[in-house]
Amino acid sequence: MTGVPLSYNVRSLMVRRTSTLLTVIGIGATVAVLTGILSLRQGFAQLFEASGREDIAVFMRPGATSEGESAFPRDRVDILVKSTPEIDEGPDGRPLASAETFLAVRMRKLDGGETNIPIRGVQPATFVLRGDDLEIEGERPTPGSDEVLVGRALTTRVPGARVGEVIVLNTTPFRVVGILDHGGPFASEIWGDADRMMAALERPVFNRVIARMRPGTDMEALSKRLENDKQVPAIVTTEREYLSGQTAFLSNMLLGLGAILGMVMGVGAVFAGVNTMLASVAARTHEIGVLLSIGFRPLSIFLAFVRESLLLGFLGGVIGVLITIPLDGIRTGTTNFQTFTEIAFAFRVTPGILVTAILFAMLLGLVGGAWPAWRAARMDPTEAIRHV
Amino acid sequence: MPWRLVWRYLAAHPFRSLFTMMSMVAATFLLCLLQALLASLDVAVLNAAKNRLIVQSAVSLFVTLPHSYQGKIEAVDGVEDTCKWTWFGGYYQDPENFFAQFGADPGSLRRMYPEMEIIEGSYEEFERKRTGCVIGDLVAQRFSWEVGQTVPLIGTIYPRVDRKPWEYEICAIYTSNAATLDRNTMFFHHDYLDESIDSGSVETIKGVGVYAAAITPGVEPTRVMADIDALFENGPQVVQTTTEAEFNRQFVSMLGNVPALLSSIGASVLFAILLATLNTMIMAGRERTHHIGILKALGFGDGTVFGLLIAESMLVCALGGALGVFFATGIGKALEPFLISMFPGFAILPETQVFGLALAASVGLLAGILPAWQAMRLRPVDALRAEV
Amino acid sequence: MAENLIEVRGVTRVYRRGGEELVVLDGLDLQMERGSFYALMGPSGSGKTTLLNMIGGLDRPDAGDLLVAGELLNVLSNAELARWRADNVGFVFQGFNLIPVLSAVQNVELPLLLAPLSRKERRERAEYALELVGLADRGDHRPKQLSGGQEQRVAIARAFVTDPTLILADEPTGDLDRASTEQVLELLAELNEKLDKTILMVTHDPHAAESAGYIVHLEKGKLGSIERNTPAPVGAEE
Numbered sequence A: 001m002t003g004v005p006l007s008y009n010v011r012s013l014m015v016r017r018t019s020t021l022l023t024v025i026g027i028g029a030t031v032a033v034l035t036g037i038l039s040l041r042q043g044f045a046q047l048f049e050a051s052g053r054e055d056i057a058v059f060m061r062p063g064a065t066s067e068g069e070s071a072f073p074r075d076r077v078d079i080l081v082k083s084t085p086e087i088d089e090g091p092d093g094r095p096l097a098s099a100e101t102f103l104a105v106r107m108r109k110l111d112g113g114e115t116n117i118p119i120r121g122v123q124p125a126t127f128v129l130r131g132d133d134l135e136i137e138g139e140r141p142t143p144g145s146d147e148v149l150v151g152r153a154l155t156t157r158v159p160g161a162r163v164g165e166v167i168v169l170n171t172t173p174f175r176v177v178g179i180l181d182h183g184g185p186f187a188s189e190i191w192g193d194a195d196r197m198m199a200a201l202e203r204p205v206f207n208r209v210i211a212r213m214r215p216g217t218d219m220e221a222l223s224k225r226l227e228n229d230k231q232v233p234a235i236v237t238t239e240r241e242y243l244s245g246q247t248a249f250l251s252n253m254l255l256g257l258g259a260i261l262g263m264v265m266g267v268g269a270v271f272a273g274v275n276t277m278l279a280s281v282a283a284r285t286h287e288i289g290v291l292l293s294i295g296f297r298p299l300s301i302f303l304a305f306v307r308e309s310l311l312l313g314f315l316g317g318v319i320g321v322l323i324t325i326p327l328d329g330i331r332t333g334t335t336n337f338q339t340f341t342e343i344a345f346a347f348r349v350t351p352g353i354l355v356t357a358i359l360f361a362m363l364l365g366l367v368g369g370a371w372p373a374w375r376a377a378r379m380d381p382t383e384a385i386r387h388v
Numbered sequence B: 001m002p003w004r005l006v007w008r009y010l011a012a013h014p015f016r017s018l019f020t021m022m023s024m025v026a027a028t029f030l031l032c033l034l035q036a037l038l039a040s041l042d043v044a045v046l047n048a049a050k051n052r053l054i055v056q057s058a059v060s061l062f063v064t065l066p067h068s069y070q071g072k073i074e075a076v077d078g079v080e081d082t083c084k085w086t087w088f089g090g091y092y093q094d095p096e097n098f099f100a101q102f103g104a105d106p107g108s109l110r111r112m113y114p115e116m117e118i119i120e121g122s123y124e125e126f127e128r129k130r131t132g133c134v135i136g137d138l139v140a141q142r143f144s145w146e147v148g149q150t151v152p153l154i155g156t157i158y159p160r161v162d163r164k165p166w167e168y169e170i171c172a173i174y175t176s177n178a179a180t181l182d183r184n185t186m187f188f189h190h191d192y193l194d195e196s197i198d199s200g201s202v203e204t205i206k207g208v209g210v211y212a213a214a215i216t217p218g219v220e221p222t223r224v225m226a227d228i229d230a231l232f233e234n235g236p237q238v239v240q241t242t243t244e245a246e247f248n249r250q251f252v253s254m255l256g257n258v259p260a261l262l263s264s265i266g267a268s269v270l271f272a273i274l275l276a277t278l279n280t281m282i283m284a285g286r287e288r289t290h291h292i293g294i295l296k297a298l299g300f301g302d303g304t305v306f307g308l309l310i311a312e313s314m315l316v317c318a319l320g321g322a323l324g325v326f327f328a329t330g331i332g333k334a335l336e337p338f339l340i341s342m343f344p345g346f347a348i349l350p351e352t353q354v355f356g357l358a359l360a361a362s363v364g365l366l367a368g369i370l371p372a373w374q375a376m377r378l379r380p381v382d383a384l385r386a387e388v
Numbered sequence C: 001m002a003e004n005l006i007e008v009r010g011v012t013r014v015y016r017r018g019g020e021e022l023v024v025l026d027g028l029d030l031q032m033e034r035g036s037f038y039a040l041m042g043p044s045g046s047g048k049t050t051l052l053n054m055i056g057g058l059d060r061p062d063a064g065d066l067l068v069a070g071e072l073l074n075v076l077s078n079a080e081l082a083r084w085r086a087d088n089v090g091f092v093f094q095g096f097n098l099i100p101v102l103s104a105v106q107n108v109e110l111p112l113l114l115a116p117l118s119r120k121e122r123r124e125r126a127e128y129a130l131e132l133v134g135l136a137d138r139g140d141h142r143p144k145q146l147s148g149g150q151e152q153r154v155a156i157a158r159a160f161v162t163d164p165t166l167i168l169a170d171e172p173t174g175d176l177d178r179a180s181t182e183q184v185l186e187l188l189a190e191l192n193e194k195l196d197k198t199i200l201m202v203t204h205d206p207h208a209a210e211s212a213g214y215i216v217h218l219e220k221g222k223l224g225s226i227e228r229n230t231p232a233p234v235g236a237e238e
Ligand SMILES: Nc1ncnc2c1ncn2[C@@H]1O[C@H](COP(=O)(O)OP(=O)(O)O)[C@@H](O)[C@H]1O
Pocket: C015, C016, C017, C022, C024, C042, C043, C044, C045, C046, C047, C048, C049, C050, C051
């Protein structure tokens, strides 16, 4: 089968520059919105899921869907830890578990307005559990003292968040002694000694317990057993599972938003593509007649136009990708509606997203081009050739 | 103005006109929904009652206030009435079936929120029954609940020690046409919650989420706010008194960049559609060059020639816009029950419809201007010389 | 001696393409009287169309004055020129130039949109004009459904339906066969004789020129000659 050369398509797109450009930009904008949302979702998911650890278990009160809702009085924590032999031992030979408090605290933002910052009261074991996941610039708060660590993401967003400065919680001033870096949500939190936090915030309960589990622990069985415990009922999940549960809502919302937008904007882009390709076909009616009469088969004509529309889509995809790439790393914030706290995260443009973008753009081109191409292939050569 | 020509030209390219119109339908549809979502965010702020203040913890949305505060707040000069509001955070059968429930003071709730309109059952019955509740009509609709029915709710923040769900008897169903009172909410006796904690059915610290305070007409709210704040300056819980509008605003501001994100998505959609329409109109203008020469030779003025293309462009867009608004209104109405829990006040209002139509017409105008201007500027001799 | 409808005084028209200048009309002087039929002849590229367009107010001279139907065209604004065209001139082109999306009668009706007429009056006048060109039964046809001769007759109906003083025809028979040519020439002669229209027709067909009362020759941008002609009764020869 004889094919129509590719240069034919390129030339044709060049002849109708304005049309080509407008269509390509339209497809590009569509793709950019879609990839923008996908990379937002990626950034959010990466922050939570990727940083969640498999070997750390999160204990919460049954019924709680996030740590803010969970509560354990102090004496129950001890019972819980003692009655769970699946908890691994720490370097000191004692169960490696840490009870934490968690509260979303109102704070003024540097750029005006208020936000809810997660405050976490931790026990020394938390640092052992997290180990190298945490990077601390400055000092670790001395147990029992009014000292805090501030997450890296907060330093530019709330006042008093630099080392040496003071943050007042309720009526108690806390001195900032270090900056906390973490690949996950902790970089948006303030950490202090659990007991001091309870005292300052007048909340004498822990919110959750985290612990390192012995390798091979069946978490589901454990959770089942603890849920029906008479003394301290609790539910257990791995941290990874807990964190991905926290993102499910936003993640699904973004995915849904992306799908709807991709569809609606895609419809617009496809129509623009159809119009461009119809014009391209109409303008070349005579040429098509010539090609058909010198022996090109309708299929070759069809394929030639389909290829042209794919090319159009591909160019649009490239534009979309070019718009999206600079988004990578741009930080933004939103509220995690599970805990009503603000978290900072960045757009993450992955190769997978870029490939999706190009494919989606080419799909738009294809859908827009198929029908005009079919019309071209079905032309009557004798009539087409008369058309000048 | 030769309107017939406008129609004829549109009909001469049925597919192109249709596709352009359809992309406008899609865009307007989406923009109307986005606009309605964004507008719904502000509804509760804009319509907040001027005579109600909210006393909340200055530390955190999740920190409760002591019961002892109520009498002290009521004693402040200018405060007429107070009502407790405590977030219950329960769900019906499954966490997916989430809706808002508050423990409140039945008497003052009725007095302070005249927008609550009982449409079924009796509020007096609710006031009498310790375990009674009133529910919004949307809650009733969603779960097909009826007056007289007892409904089980699982407490996440207030789980019962016996691991059983809470049970509330529906005494009345209310509706409201004010955005300040959400129709997706259930109210029950705050005393019932307190007694359950006192009796040990629930193991939690007793407290009140926020106090709503009604102020005497004519009293300066800022003075009352300052007086209340001053009362508890030294703890045990520092409070922050705000107007109802300000209180509602904090929830909106939690969305962070989401409204901006939605707006920029809307702008991209508009941009993409503008390009597509511009593409069509430039094509139309180009094919029309020769005819423009004819019209000019016949004595049609530049204004008519300009108007011809503008009218064509605006007509397609306005038709598409009208259809888009129509679908948005219909589908928006259908979506209302689902969206209203997350976006109370979501509705496709006349403003939104006008907004959609205006945007569509503007796109038509913008897309038409360039080709129309080019057509207008054509010298008749050059236009006549152009290829047919 | 009838008054002059058209006075061309020292009209110059220069086309510039790239660095080259092409003087198409070079200080042309010409008068044409009201109510006569002129044929404009000359070799291809001699500026016939250019002159016709300027007389019709579609183009402007680089120098000189054009006084047509009592109006000094070269000082009018674009809008005034358009208005003037609508009131005074009807054009007939070689390529017919009908609007393909409109039916025959709608094409004829088109220039009437610029006149203060009711919808009904417009329709009646358009139908009457079509009747005069012998196409009363083709009113609903689209241009594509008509033969070339029929198309040109519709175009002629469109040119006189507004009752202009002047009808300008640029090679109206150039694309037509013998029979259609005769019909078109006959129509133009009739418009001149019965409706007293002044007609200026560009042609390089000597036979076509025979229908006119005057034959004007253009040569190298200047007036060659004007000869008086006794029109043969159209369609009578052969
Ligand atoms: N817009 C233009 N730009 C440049 N040259 C032109 C233009 N219009 C006409 N000409 C040139 O001017 C000359 C006269 O053209 P025209 O009046 O159309 O001649 P005729 O109608 O007598 O054949 C021709 O040589 C033509 O190529």
